[in-house]
Amino acid sequence: MTTYGVLGVGSIAAAIVTGLCEGVGDPPDVVLSPRNAERSAGLAARFPSVRVADDNQAVVDAADVVVVCLLPTDAADVLAGLTFRADHAVLSAVAELHLAGLAAVVAPATDVALVTPLPAVATRSGATPVHPGTPAATGLFDRLGGSLVLDSELAYESIGAASATVAAYFRYLGTIAGWLEDRGIPGDEARRYVADTFAALAGELSTPHADFDALAAAHATPGGLNEQLARDLTEAGAYDAVRAGLDRVLARIAPN
Structure with missing residues (x-):
């Protein structure tokens, strides 16, 4: 059975380990680095x-x-100080460490791939983007909810850019809750109402081929309130700003 070694034990590493081992009859051996000693020991x-x-x-x-x-600021230096074998497979979840750079610092290992796991791997749900789709990459993430194999580094980096929308999403919800609070609704109740509203919509995203345009249309009754706000945001350029922001994130992380 494959033995996995994990360098850097932050929240994503912990999610990977949990998905591999929790509730599994025959979990693989996992060796953790001593970084973040408390989490590793736990x-x-x-x-x-x-x-x-x-x-x-x-x-x-x-x-x-x-x-x-590892953290992006540490990864290149830490990896350069390690000795790899030619038969190693190396999977990097480090943002801004591109495939060529990874291959250079882990030589003579040549079996390398980029991966973007999310916290859902802890419960073995949700596909993880991988590039390229090496047996080591798909072998790990197929057991953690599935692998989304991307054939080009541009496609892979674009997925990484899209993942930068999470904080903005919560800011959007927070803006709605704050607007309610400004109009006399207690903050905790406003936040609970907004959270419950959007959590209830999660089931609509669970189909294999979610159609966002169709979902938007289904919630935008002609002449209704949802249609009005969506139109106002469109006319204000809000959605164009999202695309422009994603372009800037991609320019930051894509290989030169």
Whole structure:
């Protein structure tokens, strides 16, 4: 069975480990770096197949597949200080570390891929973008909810740019709640109402081929209030601003 080594144990790494081990009859061996000692120790205490290595090199030495979850500011230097084997597979979840750069710092390993796991991997739900679709990448994420294989680095980086919309989404909800609060509704009740409203819509997104235009039309009764606000936002350029913002994020993260 494949042994996974995880470099950097932040929230995404913890989600990967949880998805691999929680409620699984025969979980794989997982070796964690000692970075974020409290979280690493907690995962090792929860799952018998997980252990914490003495240092990053010990993680690499013990692993068949190395999953890199380091901070972007640290990743290149940390990886450059490690010795990889030619038979290693290396998966990087590090933003702004491109495929060529990854391959250069983990040589002589050549089996490399970029991955963008989200917290949903902890419950083995939701597909993870991978590029390219190597056996190591799909082998890991198919067991964590599925793999979204992308054939070009531009397509992969575009998915990464799209993931930058989450904070803006919550700001949108917060703006609605704040507007309600300004009109006399207690803040906690306003936030609960907005959260419940949008949470109730989540089921409409669970179909395999969600059609956003069709969903928008279904909620925009001609002459109704939803139609009015959607039209106002369109005329104000709100949706054009989203596209322009995504273009700027992509320009930041895409290879030169």
